[in-house]
Amino acid sequence: MEDNTLQKRDSITAQHRKTVIGNVIFNILNYSFFTLFAVACFFPFYYLFINTISDNDLVSSGAVKLFPRGIHFGNYISLMNVNDLGSSFLVSISRTVIGTILMVLASAFVGYLVTKKEMWGRKFWYRFLIITMYFNAGLIPWYLNMSMLGLTNNFMGYIIPSIMSPYNIILVKTYIESIPRELEEAAAIDGAGYFAIFRKVIFPLCKPILATIAIFGAVGHWNSFTDSLILMSGNPKLFTLQHRLYIYLTSSSNISAFMSSGNVTNEMVTSLLNMKTIKFTVAMVTLIPILIVYPFLSKYFEKGIMLGAVKG
């Protein structure tokens, strides 16, 4: 009898030991995988950065590997002499700011309007809005249409088409529907009209979701590259920073071709920069705004993606 229980206990401990060992091995593998993947995600950023702040001769000879050598920030300063970079930076910044503000305001207002059951033809217009998410005419008809509307080689071509974003409108609509109706009703009894209710009640309450869509919209604007490539081909002054970076990356021409012959002589410039570092430094400048907003972003994106999952 006793023997039997002892045996049983032994087998349980043996099994237990086995699971413990299994767990330890699993944990080691698990931790190593995620460490490796995280390093793989982080390393390119780091590598690019140390290349832009290291001594340019060492960079071009390939001596900079894991740590920066001969640290200096001259590359960032000499970027000011790179042709057209300033205008591209301005275009990118202004399209991001203006485009995002207009998109957020429009999404908020339309999101509010489509919750109003009493609107004339609400169902029809809502479908009219939703269908556009699943269907598009294709690249060429879109381009011809933009050209017909006079939005090619025109800064407004970045802004106006992106004002209406059905997906963001749905996010806002879902959010507004979760706000107690009584708040609106109370405001209506106090004599507020639709617009006043929107401005004084709904808009302030929607701030969390509006922050979410604003950040996504801003990242989208900042990263957008093909619209600059397709629509603005006739006006290099309107190229976005991403487009400019693409041009630098794919061009093999001499560095001096990109420099303005301003206050810096060509000799000085070429000694400061080489093609590789200019590419990397421009990339870094393009990257920095994203890295700056990222902490705010991570606070909101989980909320955004979850709300997106329950759309309808």
Added chain:
Amino acid sequence: MDVSTEEVNGKSKLAAATANASSVKVKKPIEIALRIIIIGLLICMFIPAFNPTHLSALSDKNASLFTTGISYGSLSEGFSRALKKGWIEQSVITMTYIGALITCLGLVTSGIGCAVTLGELRLKRIGGRLGIIGCVVGAVGTGLILAQYPGYAASKKPDKIGAVIPSGIYVFFAVTALCLIIGIIYLLTLPKADEKDKYEMAPKYKLFLMFLPFIVLLFLFSYLPLWGWRYAFYDYTPGAELTSENFVGFKWFAYLFENSATRSDIIRVLTNTLAMSGLGLLTSWMPLAFAIFLAEIKNSRFRRIVQTVTTIPNFISWVLIYTFAFALFSTEGFVNQFLIDAGAYTEPINFLMGEKGIWFKMLLWGLWKSLGWNAIIYIAAITGIDQQLYEAATIDGAGRFAKIWHITIPELMPTFFVLLLLAIAGILSNGMDQYLVFKNATNKNTIEVLDLYVYNLGLGGSGGMSQIPLSTVVGMVKSLVSVILLFAANRVSKAIRGESIV
């Protein structure tokens, strides 16, 4: 919309309701006719064939009145040579442009008037007046355009300028006149406004009018492009005109299959597209696994860091990712330097060149960019699983993997299923950014997906002649197939889960 009247309206909602009931009968048919004509005028504004500014053979025949009215460039474009040679006066073009602008303003005024007639009596009277004023202004603008005809006809080179009076002028004169007459009748039949009448509009129309500007935006950018599908039925080269002579029916659709070069291109591009989408589908379980294994890590700080770091790549553009690829994998890149130093080989290899394994490389970059991001939805779903399920399983003696297998995975399946169906529906749309930036002379045949092919074909991205009709056809077929796939996926979802995904 007007805020102050809004607020007044809110206060007198009850009063308005009673006023509605007693409001005088309005001649409905006339009102509706007026609205239809004004909407028709506004639509004519977007149809190139009715553009009254086509006074010369040099005008851009595919520009509508709206385009001409908002951008001087689209009007003067065709005349740059004529202006330089002095065949035509600059002032003639400028005056034509001003005429177009005035016509547009007039039509927009009519449009606003048309919208205002949705209100009660007082607003109806204002709307009618605005409609009439708009028509008069529009007619004046059209008259100004017509007055420029002698300027075109008096050119020193009449054969080059080819002055004509376009049919659009007659159309606009006729329709604005009709609109004017109906507008006057409408105003006359409207009863006089009483002192007690307020500037009122029913809430349902008020809301609609607030929505209207956004509907116009949607129409312009999401529905109007469909009008571009007509290019698929013409023999069109940039700058040409769409006329009945170059109408070719379904020629380009047949061309797609009959022309051997195009056919082999399509087969190649479709193979690339399906291969890369297929690899994407085959790896679509990875975010799920990523989330499950990440959840197994008990150290919450480590988990948080991993999640943050692996999500960043999703927020950078493909151009930047290509910069990374360039920095790491080009001849002078990190990997080569590292391996040469380690003595693996002596001659650097450019990993970005060549078409060997390009599908796989693209998949890896795609995973690098989006694996962490795509896992978030599963991570959130795992946090949402009822903890009691796990507790019960522990009591029953379930181990770690048993719990994953019997609880976590089944709970995540619905989410996985929806995302998989959506991915299948989007199998033809890989986007073009990634493939465009990674494309080079040595891999351009194996990297070209459908979206990139359409771009290269239609906008001459590859430096060749742009073939607008053919690329429109390809885009059209792609859009239609995608919609069919989406509906099919939706059907499947309804059949299996009883829920729709769109």
